[in-house]
Amino acid sequence: MEYYFKTRLKGSIVLTPSFHQNTMLQKDKTLYKFIWVQKGKLALEVDHIPLVLEENEILPLTPLHHISMRKIEGNYLTLLFNSNFYCIYGHDNEVSCNGFLFNGTSNVMRLQLSGQQSVLLHEITDKFAGEYNIKDNLQEEMLRILLKRFIITCTRIAREKFSINTEKEKSFDMIRQFYVLVDNHFREKKRVQDYADMLHRSPKTLTNLFSAYQLPSPLRIIHQRLEAEAKRLLLYTSKNAKEIADILGFEDLSAFSRFFKNMTGESISTYRKRENGRN
Known part of the structure; x- marks a missing residue:
């Protein structure tokens, strides 16, 4: 069964086992999503990957991510919400997921649940389903609390993946801040030095920090964010390469073409033709 709640201020939260059948939800470009395979497996594409x-x-x-469901062999659940219902930026001190669970690159994070973690998330989603049937003036806030619990639980699972303990929290928060800054400024700031200045650290300090967590280098992350946005504009808009180069802040088309070729190994036109031909 699908559970949909909407607030007077255009906030929405949805719990559904059939996202692939709901064209309205698929077309909504304001929704954050958790896709959870509960049985079997699910083949999909995220940004054509x-x-x-x-x-x-x-x-x-x-x-920002574009999703296409390809093959469903089992059961999955999708939890969706928009910023009007719960703003992860405004409430980052509560859930600490901004730039960690959620960022704009196409290199998305996958969380593998243990049996105990699965039971815990099942308890939360079961309470979601029960709360949808209680129609009173407390329902909205209860759903928001349950969403926060789900996000915090996923954040903790992700932290375990990176072995983040109390001693490492401060350093890892800087990594999260870096991702957030890149999401906000990648069009006009393309050097590690730019972000190091905003974080009051040296580029070398940032590079060493990312290396300690076995993450891509800060420069690579900037480039991956640019690459992801370039591909989205090429695949999901009708803008030409010159227009995209301007949007992404490149000096000219040739600079954009060189960057794209270095990142993907093929030309802009070849990539667009090949990927569009798959649809």
């Missing part, structure tokens, strides 16, 4: 989610895997996605 093929993925196969196995049982008890969760995939967090931002409104």
